[in-house]
Amino acid sequence: MKKQLIFEKYARLRFVGHLDMMRLLQRALNRAGIELVWSQGFNPHPRMSFAAPLALGWYSTGEIMEIILAENISDEEVLSRLNAQLPDGIRILFCHTLSDKEPPIMSKVSAAQYLLELPAFLPEEEFQHQWTAFLCQETILATKIGKVKGRRQEKQVNIRPGIYDWSFCPDKALTVRLLCACGGELNLKPDTLAWKFYDFCLPGMPQKAEELHYREKITRTAFYGQEEGTWVNYSQIPEKE
Amino acid sequence: MPIQIPDSILLRVQKPARYIGGEVNAVYKKPSEYDVHYCFCFPDVYDVGMCHLGLQILYAVMNDCDGVYCERSFAPWTDMEQKMRENQIPLYSLETFTPLRDFQFLGFTLQYEMSYTNILNMLDLAGVPIFSKDRTEEDPIVMAGGPNANNPEPLADFIDLYYIGEGEVEFNELFQVFRENRKLGGTRHEFLRKAAELPGIYVPELYQTLYEDHPAAGCDHTPRIASIHPVDDSLPQKVEKLVMKDLDAAEYPSRPVIPNLQIVHDRAAMEIFRGCIHGCRFCNAGMIYRPVRIHSPQAVMKWVDDTLRSTGYDEISLTSLSSNDYPGLYTLIRQIHEKYPHINVSLPSLRVDAFSLPLMEQLAEGRKSGLTFAAEAGSQRLRDVINKGITEKEILDGVSLAFRGGWDRVKLYFMLGLPTETYEDILGISELASRIVQEWVNTPLEKRSRNVTVTVSTSFFVPKPFTPFQFCPQDSYDHYMQKQEFLSSRIVNRKVVYHCHDAYLSTLEGLLSRGDRRTGRLICSAWKKGCKFDSWSDLFRKDSWEQAIAETGTELAYYNYREREKGECFPWDIINAGVTKDFLYAEYEKSKQGKVTPSCADQCSNCGMRSIVSTGICTHRDLLRQSAPEEESV
Numbered sequence: 002m003k004k005q006l007i008f009e010k011y012a013r014l015r016f017v018g019h020l021d022m023m024r025l026l027q028r029a030l031n032r033a034g035i036e037l038v039w040s041q042g043f044n045p046h047p048r049m050s051f052a053a054p055l056a057l058g059w060y061s062t063g064e065i066m067e068i069i070l071a072e073n074i075s076d077e078e079v080l081s082r083l084n085a086q087l088p089d090g091i092r093i094l095f096c097h098t099l100s101d102k103e104p105p106i107m108s109k110v111s112a113a114q115y116l117l118e119l120p121a122f123l124p125e126e127e128f129q130h131q132w133t134a135f136l137c138q139e140t141i142l143a144t145k146i147g148k149v150k151g152r153r154q155e156k157q158v159n160i161r162p163g164i165y166d167w168s169f170c171p172d173k174a175l176t177v178r179l180l181c182a183c184g185g186e187l188n189l190k191p192d193t194l195a196w197k198f199y200d201f202c203l204p205g206m207p208q209k210a211e212e213l214h215y216r217e218k219i220t221r222t223a224f225y226g227q228e229e230g231t232w233v234n235y236s237q238i239p240e241k242e
Numbered sequence: 243m244p245i246q247i248p249d250s251i252l253l254r255v256q257k258p259a260r261y262i263g264g265e266v267n268a269v270y271k272k273p274s275e276y277d278v279h280y281c282f283c284f285p286d287v288y289d290v291g292m293c294h295l296g297l298q299i300l301y302a303v304m305n306d307c308d309g310v311y312c313e314r315s316f317a318p319w320t321d322m323e324q325k326m327r328e329n330q331i332p333l334y335s336l337e338t339f340t341p342l343r344d345f346q347f348l349g350f351t352l353q354y355e356m357s358y359t360n361i362l363n364m365l366d367l368a369g370v371p372i373f374s375k376d377r378t379e380e381d382p383i384v385m386a387g388g389p390n391a392n393n394p395e396p397l398a399d400f401i402d403l404y405y406i407g408e409g410e411v412e413f414n415e416l417f418q419v420f421r422e423n424r425k426l427g428g429t430r431h432e433f434l435r436k437a438a439e440l441p442g443i444y445v446p447e448l449y450q451t452l453y454e455d456h457p458a459a460g461c462d463h464t465p466r467i468a469s470i471h472p473v474d475d476s477l478p479q480k481v482e483k484l485v486m487k488d489l490d491a492a493e494y495p496s497r498p499v500i501p502n503l504q505i506v507h508d509r510a511a512m513e514i515f516r517g518c519i520h521g522c523r524f525c526n527a528g529m530i531y532r533p534v535r536i537h538s539p540q541a542v543m544k545w546v547d548d549t550l551r552s553t554g555y556d557e558i559s560l561t562s563l564s565s566n567d568y569p570g571l572y573t574l575i576r577q578i579h580e581k582y583p584h585i586n587v588s589l590p591s592l593r594v595d596a597f598s599l600p601l602m603e604q605l606a607e608g609r610k611s612g613l614t615f616a617a618e619a620g621s622q623r624l625r626d627v628i629n630k631g632i633t634e635k636e637i638l639d640g641v642s643l644a645f646r647g648g649w650d651r652v653k654l655y656f657m658l659g660l661p662t663e664t665y666e667d668i669l670g671i672s673e674l675a676s677r678i679v680q681e682w683v684n685t686p687l688e689k690r691s692r693n694v695t696v697t698v699s700t701s702f703f704v705p706k707p708f709t710p711f712q713f714c715p716q717d718s719y720d721h722y723m724q725k726q727e728f729l730s731s732r733i734v735n736r737k738v739v740y741h742c743h744d745a746y747l748s749t750l751e752g753l754l755s756r757g758d759r760r761t762g763r764l765i766c767s768a769w770k771k772g773c774k775f776d777s778w779s780d781l782f783r784k785d786s787w788e789q790a791i792a793e794t795g796t797e798l799a800y801y802n803y804r805e806r807e808k809g810e811c812f813p814w815d816i817i818n819a820g821v822t823k824d825f826l827y828a829e830y831e832k833s834k835q836g837k838v839t840p841s842c843a844d845q846c847s848n849c850g851m852r853s854i855v856s857t858g859i860c861t862h863r864d865l866l867r868q869s870a871p872e873e874e875s876v
Contacts, residue, residue, distance in 0.1 A: 012264070013262040013263070014262075017502045017503065021259060021502060028266070028554030028555065214250070218249075
């Protein structure tokens with residue numbers, strides 16, 4: 002029985018990395034007495050998958066996890082039993098049942114929505130002006146560290162195509178809502194974008210720009226995918242048919 | 243005021259989950275509602291400290307004491323330390339983010355000598371004076387305990403109060419004395435004076451060391467200790483260690499704190515029995531944890547049920563100094579597997595002479611990776627010297643069984659530098675490894691795996707207090723390395739892999755482990771030169787230690803190289819650990835003649851333990867023989 006769970010991550014648990022988060026959730030499921038189906042093979046592990054890992058320190062209000070249950074348990078019961086076992090900093094918002102044939106969420110997600118709150122280093126008006134100019138560029142080059150044939154290599158990539166949509170947040174200073182590429186093929190991390198923005202605003206002052214690093218607050222609010230030409234929000238409660 | 247750590251710091255250090263607490267099963271209380279605020283301090287990084295079973299036990303025991311709140315703190319890794327110093331963040335506790343200097347007690351656990359510099363570093367990061375004599379009424383009482391507290395003297399200048407022995411026993415009484423003293427408006431010195439009258443408590447400032455008026459034989463300027471005695475006669479002449487009388491009587495903690503990041507041993511651990519019957523002459527644990535006392539299989543099973551429910555772990559470890567000696571071990575593991583099919587059970591310290599195929603099959607669950615055996619010495623003669631009661635035949639029979647069962651990797655542990663060791667004994671290590679490879683060759687093709695690897699690892703023998711080898715000289719660095727190179731050149735079999743390491747750490751470990759009050763200057767000097775995390779090879783500063791040794795005039799000839807006489811006053815003579823000096827010396831003499839001593843289960847050797855407690859195997863010789871062997875080898 003396949004269940005999809007939407008959860009939020011906040012407080013100090015944001016500093017628990019993805020692999021440790023998986024272990025934490027597995028143990029919480031064990032404590033909750035929710036038994037998962039185990040994979041076959043040399044190293045059997047419980048069947049559990051995620052839309053995408055969340056970077057260290059980020060908040061989220063729309064993470065997606067999928068699990069295969071070994072027994073029939075109602076959505077409400079999974080939600081309440083699991084929440085009772087989770088430490089402060091992670092909370093399941095809702096749970097629903099999927100058809101076993103449904104492709105894994107990871108394969109459907111191609112974008113994520115973020116709230117990027119920058120530290121107060123500019124007045125609001127100037128910020129809006131600079132940000133607009135920043136994103137009017139056709140090319141924003143960022144250094145990407147990757148592996149080529151097993152060797153560490155740095156290369157410059159244009160990250161601008163990874164931004165699908167953006168808007169200023171009317172009720173929050175120095176804040177933008179972003180829809181960015183998320184997934185295996187193309188991936189844009191909003192912190193990379195923020196760091197390039199500091200450089201853009203503070204040309205010739207790399208040290209000042211560097212001091213701003215990690216002072217931005219990033220919240221992932223939803224995962225999106227393209228279905229029949231339109232964006233679909235997967236982190237929302239699906240409408241009952 | 244709780245300490246705030248900004249995101250911008252946490253995101254710039256490795257593994258920030260080390261510094262945030264918030265774990266499942268951590269205890270959260272309101273500090274203001276508790277009159278004793280205690281911080282358990284582990285002088286190593288979180289990922290190492292959280293593997294320590296004693297931490298989990300004491301954390302549970304103390305938080306069960308009325309009016310006590312016990313929190314945890316670990317040594318921050320160097321990147322975090324730098325950030326904390328840059329931003330004036332003092333060392334804090336993981337539960338309530340309270341600065342360590344605001345606690346009433348800081349309790350350090352002494353697990354190994356090479357963590358001593360970390361203790362000074364943690365005190366400094368906490369803003370607590372390093373030296374006991376410099377602390378004021380505003381400062382916490384700095385305590386220490388754990389296995390290395392059996393020689394409290396090297397840290398005597400830094401520690402206000404030692405707790406000697408097993409931690410489950412006397413804390414309540416100590417805290418009661420603290421409360422009464424505070425009610426009467428007493429000073430910290432008055433508290434320490436009263437505490438020193440309690441069993442198991444050693445207060446270094448109340449004991450004085452006198453030295454002889456001439457250097458020890460073969461030494462340049464270091465005199466031997468003439469005596470250690472209390473400053474007034476109403477204090478005990480010797481501090482008797484505390485021993486748990488009945489392990490099952492104490493509630494065993496079944497809600498361990500679950501770390502938020504993967505640690506070295508990421509599983510729940512329970513002790514199945516304490517102590518060891520074998521009496522290997524190099525082994526400190528085998529002497530200081532006497533007598534053998536067991537947790538009944540019923541208690542273990544209850545713990546397994548409770549712990550799995552409270553943690554959700556999928557691996558548990560049943561710990562002891564020698565797993566095979568536990569009565570009904572196979573039955574117990576079978577029961578656990580039947581009840582919890584997805585749970586892995588791991589057992590440390592399996593003896594090769596008791597290798598049992600069905601047991602190993604049970605544990606491996608189809609995954610036959612590596613088997614580890616501690617042979618300790620390469621020749622029968624030397625194994626007799628150290629009283630490691632296993633024969634070459636037992637080793638070969640054990641590995642032969644393993645090869646027939648399909649295992650293809652065998653790891654063997656040895657020590658170099660054991661007393662009376664000759665190059666012939668060292669050659670024996672290589673020969674034994676080759677004979678093990680030969681066992682694999684002799685195993686029928688259809689039964690054995692396709693290839694085999696025999697890994698030989700050597701470490702260096704370091705004499706420890708309260709062992710029969712406390713009297714013996716330790717090899718010099720050069721000797722250690724010569725022996726290692728010799729062995730390396732003699733391992734020619736291509737299926738044998740040899741692992742070894744630099745010996746300097748073992749030289750230092752020996753120096754600190756049999757050190758005395760004068761050794762404190764050396765530890766402080768090394769720390770001032772930047773030494774910390776000394777057991778981490780990438781952070782170890784050999785040059786700084788060498789300089790510190792030279793500047794403080796510490797003589798290795800005195801501490802490491804000379805043989806000690808029976809009549810000499812040792813720094814650790816202030817402690818009564820149960821085993822007597824007479825027994826240890828007799829064992830030392832027997833070792834020189836290559837005579838072995840029977841195990842506690844076979845015959846009482848009158849080690850002295852019975853003079854301080856009568857429990858466990860001291861009163862029930864057949865404690866470990868509750869089930870017949872037939873039943874075990876199904």
